[in-house]
Amino acid sequence: MKMRIPILKLKDTLIVSIQVELDDQTALQFQEDLLDQLHKTSARGVVIDLTPIDFIDSFIAKVLGDVIHMTSLMGAKVVITGIQPSVAITLIELGIRLENVTTALDLENGLEKLTRELEA
Amino acid sequence: MAMNEVMRKSISDNIDTITKRWVEQMKGNSSERFLDLMPASIVETTSREFTELMTSNLSDQEKVDKERLDEFTEKIIHFGWSIKFINRAIDTFSSVVYELFYENGILNDGNLRKGVSIFANWINPLRESIIEEYSTKWERTDSLQKIALQELSASLIPVFDKISVMPLVGTIDTERAKLIMENLLEGVVKQRAEVVLLDITGVPVVDTMVAHHIIQAADAVRLVGAKCMLVGIRPEIAQTIVTLGINLTDFSTTSTLRRGMQKALQMTGRTIVEEE
Amino acid sequence: MDHRSSIEINTEWDIVAARQLGRNEAKSTGFGTVDQARITTAISELARNIYLYAGKGKIEIEPITVGQRTGLLIIASDEGPGIADLQKVMEDGYTTSGGLGAGMPGVKRLMDDFRIETEVGVGTTITATKWLH
Numbered sequence: 001m002k003m004r005i006p007i008l009k010l011k012d013t014l015i016v017s018i019q020v021e022l023d024d025q026t027a028l029q030f031q032e033d034l035l036d037q038l039h040k041t042s043a044r045g046v047v048i049d050l051t052p053i054d055f056i057d058s059f060i061a062k063v064l065g066d067v068i069h070m071t072s073l074m075g076a077k078v079v080i081t082g083i084q085p086s087v088a089i090t091l092i093e094l095g096i097r098l099e100n101v102t103t104a105l106d107l108e109n110g111l112e113k114l115t116r117e118l119e120a
Numbered sequence: 121m122a123m124n125e126v127m128r129k130s131i132s133d134n135i136d137t138i139t140k141r142w143v144e145q146m147k148g149n150s151s152e153r154f155l156d157l158m159p160a161s162i163v164e165t166t167s168r169e170f171t172e173l174m175t176s177n178l179s180d181q182e183k184v185d186k187e188r189l190d191e192f193t194e195k196i197i198h199f200g201w202s203i204k205f206i207n208r209a210i211d212t213f214s215s216v217v218y219e220l221f222y223e224n225g226i227l228n229d230g231n232l233r234k235g236v237s238i239f240a241n242w243i244n245p246l247r248e249s250i251i252e253e254y255s256t257k258w259e260r261t262d263s264l265q266k267i268a269l270q271e272l273s274a275s276l277i278p279v280f281d282k283i284s285v286m287p288l289v290g291t292i293d294t295e296r297a298k299l300i301m302e303n304l305l306e307g308v309v310k311q312r313a314e315v316v317l318l319d320i321t322g323v324p325v326v327d328t329m330v331a332h333h334i335i336q337a338a339d340a341v342r343l344v345g346a347k348c349m350l351v352g353i354r355p356e357i358a359q360t361i362v363t364l365g366i367n368l369t370d371f372s373t374t375s376t377l378r379r380g381m382q383k384a385l386q387m388t389g390r391t392i393v394e395e396e
Numbered sequence: 397m398d399h400r401s402s403i404e405i406n407t408e409w410d411i412v413a414a415r416q417l418g419r420n421e422a423k424s425t426g427f428g429t430v431d432q433a434r435i436t437t438a439i440s441e442l443a444r445n446i447y448l449y450a451g452k453g454k455i456e457i458e459p460i461t462v463g464q465r466t467g468l469l470i471i472a473s474d475e476g477p478g479i480a481d482l483q484k485v486m487e488d489g490y491t492t493s494g495g496l497g498a499g500m501p502g503v504k505r506l507m508d509d510f511r512i513e514t515e516v517g518v519g520t521t522i523t524a525t526k527w528l529h
Contacts, residue, residue: 021412021416023408023409023411023412024408024411025408054419054429054432054433054436055415055419055432055433055436055437055440056437057415057437057440057441057444058441058499058502059440059444080345081345082345083343083344083345084309084344084429084433085302085305085306085308085309085340085344085429085430086429086430086432086433086434087343087433088305088340088341088343088344089301089302089305089340089430089433089434090430090433090434090437090506091340091343092336092339092340092343093336093434093502093505093506094437094441094502094505094506095488095501095502095505096502097339098343101343103342103343103344103345104345105308105309105312105314105344105345105346106345109345110345302430
């Protein structure tokens with residue numbers, strides 16, 4: 001039943017669009033796959049788009065936070081895009097602030113931000 | 121003729137006298153001067169409607185004319201009559217009618233007991249209906265006002281491309297804070313704002329709770345991918361913030377909307393230039 | 397008219413099933429997107445706690461009406477070890493599982509009413525309600 005989240009490569013950026021509700025196994029599998037790809041492609045940036053996701057609980061938030069931390073340890077930069085208002089409110093009320101995360105309104109915006117930050 | 125029939129006939133024959141006396145007694149009473157403040161013509165029609173309403177169910181006890189009651193309470197709420205005033209209006213009406221019944225001999229010491237009972241069966245359900253109607257209507261008005269206040273209290277205005285402003289006016293409680301947060305975030309996403317200015321010039325008090333809500337809102341704005349700036353910090357607000365030990369260092373703040381706007385333009389790579 | 401739906405929590409997949417049920421119930425009760433997310437997240441946290449600490453238990457969801465108010469009642473119950481230090485569990489940032497420690501106080505903030513009954517060695521029942529405004 002395990003699902004794999006597709007990871008696309010565009011120049012030196014990895015693009016991930018999470019389209020399905022994440023169960024714990026899929027989330028952990030994604031973490032592993034992304035780090036693998038990062039190592040293989042030596043990409044410098046990652047954009048994770050969460051537009052279709054309608055809720056994030058503390059477990060998924062932790063996996064996301066870990067992914068961001070691990071990615072930066074590997075010398076790459078993560079931008080999270082498309083967090084829905086309802087998801088943002090729920091995260092804040094849960095007490096999860098996701099500090100030190102670069103965010104953007106949508107994928108396009110996120111890619112722009114990433115390019116700007118990598119150039120800087 | 122049954123006694124209530126006699127009473128009803130006497131009232132309808134003397135409706136003008138009753139209305140006149142009622143107005144006189146109501147005006148003479150000092151505490152609430154609703155009638156003094158109203159134009160004479162309106163006092164006349166309203167008093168007439170009141171006395172007619174009061175007598176409408178005398179012929180057919182128990183049953184109160186719902187439609188007329190509805191119309192009348194609507195009107196007195198509009199006039200701003202208090203419930204205390206309405207209660208007294210009914211009491212005054214009762215005593216005027218009692219007096220009248222005594223004057224023309226319908227009531228005397230012999231039939232007083234029966235008269236009082238008919239009278240009570242007539243007035244009490246009326247009083248209950250009026251007060252019930254009044255409070256339901258008032259509750260409805262109250263909740264409508266709350267909704268109206270909510271609607272008007274938190275709108276995000278797209279001022280420039282990528283820059284939006286939310287002016288906050290009035291006291292912020294938990295309920296409103298939630299609404300503000302929702303409107304703010306939905307607006308940011310819809311307007312594709314990159315910077316939002318939260319203007320608290322119109323917020324009278326910023327205590328720990330309000331600050332907490334503002335910080336949460338700013339955090340949530342960051343998560344959806346925009347930046348939140350707090351503007352309109354008056355000197356006394358700055359004082360309370362520091363005195364209470366509220367930490368606002370995480371996001372940028374300015375004293376006025378104007379300076380905030382300049383900063384926001386800067387953040388989005390633009391500036392205002394004056395034409396030569 | 398009100399019905400109570402129930403999901404047994406035995407495996408990790410049941411957490412997904414519980415929150416899907418919660419999302420559907422929230423939608424059909426008439427909650428907006430933000431409250432739907434709150435309810436779904438709260439159920440996810442509660443179901444995960446059952447899975448992590450008690451091994452098994454169940455989540456029950458019921459639309460309720462009290463007077464003029466309509467809401468959704470969530471009951472999470474297990475016959476696990478119980479909570480020894482309730483006060484600690486309700487503190488922000490406290491965790492025994494390596495998670496973010498947002499669990500219980502977070503759920504309390506997401507919902508309108510929240511109650512825990514627990515006895516060491518007997519189990520835990522958490523009742524939480526979200527009201528429609």
